[in-house]
Amino acid sequence: MRIAVLYFSHETVSFLNNDTTVEDFIYPGSPMRDEALLSHDPKGYMGGFVQVAREHAGVELVGIESPGFPRTGTGSGWVTQEAFERFTGRMVEELKTRGPFDGAYLCIHGAMAVRGVPRPEAELARRVRAVIGPKAFIAATFDPHANEDEEFLRHADMAFCVKYFPHYDMHLQGERAARMLVRAIRGDYKPATATVKVPIITATVLQWTGASPWMDLVQRALTWEAREPDVYVNFMFGFPWADVPDVGMTFQVLTNGKPELAKKIADDMAQSAWRRRKELVNAAKVHLIPEGVALAKRALDRGDTPIVLADHSDRSGYATWLLREIIAQDLHDVVIATIADAKAVEAIKAAKPGDPFDMEVGGRVDESAGAPVRVVGKVREAAARGATIEFGRGNVLVLSPYLVQVTELSHLGLMNLDPAAFKVFAIKSRVHFRRGFDDSGFAKTILLVEPTEPFLGTVRLEGLPYENVDLKRFYPYADLTLP
Known part of the structure; x- marks a missing residue:
């Protein structure tokens, strides 16, 4: 056979x-x-x-x-x-x-x-x-x-x-x-x-x-x-x-x-x-990113940690909306894993731990990724496969060449990061993160977030520029009967 x-x-x-x-x-x-x-x-x-x-x-x-x-x-x-x-x-x-x-x-x-x-x-x-x-x-x-x-x-x-x-x-x-x-x-x-x-x-x-x-x-x-x-x-x-x-x-x-x-x-x-x-079609609550970060701050103040901020909508990996809001609201003890930026990774791959870092990262690839965000800090580790940057109050940004979904705590270990060092985990994932952060009982607070505008990964599918799909043929976008 x-x-x-x-x-x-x-x-x-x-x-x-x-x-x-x-x-x-x-x-x-x-x-x-x-x-x-x-x-x-x-x-x-x-x-x-x-x-x-x-x-x-x-x-x-x-x-x-x-x-x-x-x-x-x-x-x-x-x-x-x-x-x-x-x-x-x-x-x-x-x-x-x-x-x-x-x-x-x-x-x-x-x-x-x-x-x-x-x-x-x-x-x-x-x-x-x-x-x-x-x-x-x-x-x-x-x-x-x-x-x-x-x-x-x-x-x-x-x-x-x-x-x-x-x-x-x-x-x-x-x-x-x-x-x-x-x-x-x-x-x-x-x-x-x-x-x-x-x-x-x-x-x-x-x-x-x-x-x-x-x-x-x-x-x-x-x-x-x-x-x-x-x-x-x-x-x-x-x-x-x-x-x-x-x-x-x-x-x-x-x-x-x-x-x-x-x-x-x-x-x-x-x-x-x-x-x-x-x-x-209403199985999960999705917060707009400014609201989600504010809720994370309150949970942090209450001690309801660890906290997961899951940006489910980022489909390129380059989106900076969540990073920008974390900086704007001065959220601390956060690991942001990851922002895709192949050029940034290439530019600092020879940097040594402790070297200063001042660069705009992410964005650029399309409207849904947002504008690049300036991050000022120091290099924690750099290599061709990615880099980690320390900035703000106990924060670490992980840069990667491509979109990476961190779905297990062990993935952070591959970047020489200790999960115990962080109270907030800002990740790019829809559901797979629940494998390591929810089903394990690790996270006390889970917040699903997306940008204010309905970009590529949004739950608001009416915002997508479909050419081959007519949403009026589907629930919840039309009042239909099952054939």
Whole structure:
């Protein structure tokens, strides 16, 4: 049994003005093939898939040359058509030369947006299908922020989507994909699926599955999986910062040869979400940054520390709105992690600890990033990978070349920072920070913030310059009925 393994993943913020290019996918370690690909993410989807696939005798995994996640992370815009064609073209050619295959595994995200390719994941599946043939099976794993409609499962047989946000079950979904792909190839699992779109669109900061109502829908999916053997329920929340035609919430259901059951469960999940639509779009309180910083000061005075100020809206990493307000309101004992500024990092990479620092940082890349902010202090540490600057009353600013989400306290240790030295943690994250700051019980006060104007990452989606999405087709922007 020969299974081709492919990886092509990006979460695209199509409103950013810096496209994701061929060069962004090429760096030491990327592209990768064979064992380098199969071993590159041992705790994630790939690790789960490879582990379980190799538990079955007679399974040969063939790692097809694939690009890694782009060096820009999620802080870049449209994937260029040149990049998509280059890497998928190489995949297709390698599938032809190294085949035949009994199946293929696609390790993908679901929120990639490509110029000129409306549904890139479905298009990848279509091209893979054209090579491996109609009798082979295709399984995929997805991030829950995937934007997918019925097109993907027209070309692929199975999909397995992470259920939790933060994403705790990536390895598990990889395990499932391997187990069911092997079973399908052996003939004892006959995939029958249903896909239902729900006209609800939400910002990702609202999609935390650690509390109701999002948690309740995850539990409903798990209950269906427990009730019915060989059933898998995907709850795709959607990613509104990709300006693509299949944006929004989706339910996919996979069964063993029972299409009626798949449709019944998909409809049930859709109806359940629709009944709670008002709760879903109001699931979190988001403060404007001036108000959030003022609330942090009061919490600091009361001793309700540690405090997290999470700017969920910064999609480039360069945004300075929160830094500016921290300085304006003289907030102290703060670590600001991070401000992206590749030029600033390059300019001071040879500086020594204690050297004076006086520079404008951040901003510049677009209107949503704001204006650069002058920071006066001293260098704590500097290197090509980033720098830390001491300023104000016990404050430290972390500079990075690209957008960085600090989601675990251990990430600060990588910068030689002791979390115990700070009372306020000003970070760039939507929900993933809850992994290290909330689920652990660390933070006593959590404040979600965004700029006064509805820039790229706002919960006020009506402020985004959509060209391919009509918000009037979605709740809460229109009074709709569920189809």
